[in-house]
Amino acid sequence: MIITFAEIDGFKNLSGISFQPDVKYNIIVGPNAQGKTNLLEALWILSGCRSFRGSKERDYIALNGNRMSAKIKIYDSLREQKIEMTMSRSAASPKTIMLNGVKQKGSRALFDVFKCIAFIPDDTEIIKGSPERRRSFIDMAASQLNPVFVVHINKNNAIMNQRNALLKEIMQGNAPASVLEVWDRQAAHEGALISYMRNEYVGKINEICGRLYKTISGGSEELELEYKSNVFRPEDFEKPCGEEAFEQYYQKLRDNADYDIRTGVTHAGVNRDEILIKINGVSARDYGSQGQIKSAALVMKLAQAEIYKKRSKEAPVIFLDDVMGELDESRQRFVFDIIRGMQTFITTPNESALLPEIEGKIMRISQGKLTEE
Numbered sequence: 001m002i003i004t005f006a007e008i009d010g011f012k013n014l015s016g017i018s019f020q021p022d023v024k025y026n027i028i029v030g031p032n033a034q035g036k037t038n039l040l041e042a043l044w045i046l047s048g049c050r051s052f053r054g055s056k057e058r059d060y061i062a063l064n065g066n067r068m069s070a071k072i073k074i075y076d077s078l079r080e081q082k083i084e085m086t087m088s089r090s091a092a093s094p095k096t097i098m099l100n101g102v103k104q105k106g107s108r109a110l111f112d113v114f115k116c117i118a119f120i121p122d123d124t125e126i127i128k129g130s131p132e133r134r135r136s137f138i139d140m141a142a143s144q145l146n147p148v149f150v151v152h153i154n155k156n157n158a159i160m161n162q163r164n165a166l167l168k169e170i171m172q173g174n175a176p177a178s179v180l181e182v183w184d185r186q187a188a189h190e191g192a193l194i195s196y197m198r199n200e201y202v203g204k205i206n207e208i209c210g211r212l213y214k215t216i217s218g219g220s221e222e223l224e225l226e227y228k229s230n231v232f233r234p235e236d237f238e239k240p241c242g243e244e245a246f247e248q249y250y251q252k253l254r255d256n257a258d259y260d261i262r263t264g265v266t267h268a269g270v271n272r273d274e275i276l277i278k279i280n281g282v283s284a285r286d287y288g289s290q291g292q293i294k295s296a297a298l299v300m301k302l303a304q305a306e307i308y309k310k311r312s313k314e315a316p317v318i319f320l321d322d323v324m325g326e327l328d329e330s331r332q333r334f335v336f337d338i339i340r341g342m343q344t345f346i347t348t349p350n351e352s353a354l355l356p357e358i359e360g361k362i363m364r365i366s367q368g369k370l371t372e373e
C-alpha cells in the first residue's frame with residue numbers, strides 16, 4: 001500500500017502542504033518544532049486511529065485557525081482510494097470523513113482502508129510504561145489484523161464503565177448486589193473473547209520478535225513476550241473459546257464481586273491483564289538497559305508490520321519519527337532490511353545521520369511549510 005498524494009492544511013502548525021510521496025522513502029528534514037511529527041500525525045489519523053502521540057482531536061486544528069483538512073490518495077493492489085478528513089471549530093458536527101467522495105459515519109470506516117505503522121520515540125513506553133500501554137499496543141495491533149476486535153474492546157469498555165458505576169451504587173446502598181450478575185454475563189462474553197484474541201496475537205508476535213531481536217542484538221540476546229491473562233491459564237487457551245471459557249470468566253468476576261463492591265472497582269478480567277516482556281529471561285521493564293528497551297520496542301513494531309504484511313499480502317505504510325538517526329549503522333541496516341518494499345516516511349533533524357542508501361524524496365519543513373528538493 002502506498003500514499004500517492006497528500007494534502008494537509010490547518011492541521012496544527014502545518015499549512016498549504018501538497019506533495020506526491022516517493023513510492024519508497026520519504027525523508028522529512030527540519031530543525032526541532034517545525035512540524036515533522038505533525039506531518040506524520042496528519043497522515044496517520046487518516047487510518048482511522050487516534051493520534052499516535054495522544055493528541056486530542058480538538059487540538060488538531062491550528063490554534064489560530066478554524067478548520068483543518070487532511071487528504072490522501074492511497075493505492076493498493078486492488079485500487080486507488082481517496083480519504084479526506086476535515087474538522088471545523090464552528091460547525092455543528094465538527095468532523096467529517098469522506099471515503100472516495102462518500103461521507104462516512106465515523107473513523108472506523110477508514111480502519112479497513114489505510115494501514116500504517118508508526119514508530120515514535122515514546123514507544124519505549126510500551127515496555128517501560130504501565131500494563132495499560134502494553135495492552136493497548138496488543139489491542140491496536142490485533143485490531144489492525146482483525147477489525148472486529150475493536151468492537152469487542154469497545155463493548156467491554158462500555159460494560160466495565162457501567163459495572164464500575166453500579167459497584168458504587170451498590171456500595172452506597174442505592175442498588176441491590178444482584179443486579180451485577182446481568183453485567184457479569186455480558187462482561188464474561190466480551191472478556192473471554194478478548195483474552196483469547198490477545199493470547200493469539202501475543203503468540204504470533206512473540207515468534208517474530210524472538211527472531212528479529214536475535215538479529216538486532218547480533219545473535220546474543222533473547223526477547224520473549226508472554227500474555228498473562230487475569231482469568232485463564234496458558235493451558236486453557238488450548239481449547240477454543242466457547243461456553244466453558246465464558247463460564248470460567250464469569251466465575252472469576254463472581255468470586256471477586258464482594259471485594260469489587262467494597263472498593264467500587266472491578267479487579268478481575270482483561271482490564272487487569274499484563275503482557276510480560278523479557279530479555280534474556282528477565283523483565284525488560286525492570287532490568288533492561290536503554291538500548292535494549294529501545295531495540296525491543298522497535299522490534300515489536302517491526303514484527304507488527306511483518307504480521308500485517310503476511311496476513312493481508314499488503315504492506316503497511318511505515319512512519320519512523322526521529323528513530324533512524326538515533327540508531328547505529330548496523331541497527332539502521334537491520335531496520336532497513338525489514339521495511340524494504342514498504343513505503344516509509346522518515347523524519348530527522350539531521351539527514352547526515354541516515355544511512356547513505358536511504359535514498360528517496362527529501363523534503364524540508366520549516367514553520368509548518370514543506371519544500372521539496
Ligand SMILES: Nc1ncnc2c1ncn2[C@@H]1O[C@H](COP(=O)(O)OP(=O)(O)OP(=O)(O)O)[C@@H](O)[C@H]1O
Nearest residue numbers: 012013031032033034035036037038059061062063
Ligand atoms: N494546534 C496547534 N496549532 C498550531 N501549532 C501547533 C499546534 N499544536 C502544536 N503546534 C506546534 O507545532 C510545532 C511542533 O511540531 P512537531 O511536533 O511536528 O515538531 P517536530 O518538527 O517534530 O520537532 P522535534 O524535532 O522537536 O520533534 C510546535 O511549534 C507547536 O507549538
Ligand SMILES: [Mg+2]
Nearest residue numbers: 036037321322
Ligand atoms: Mg518530532
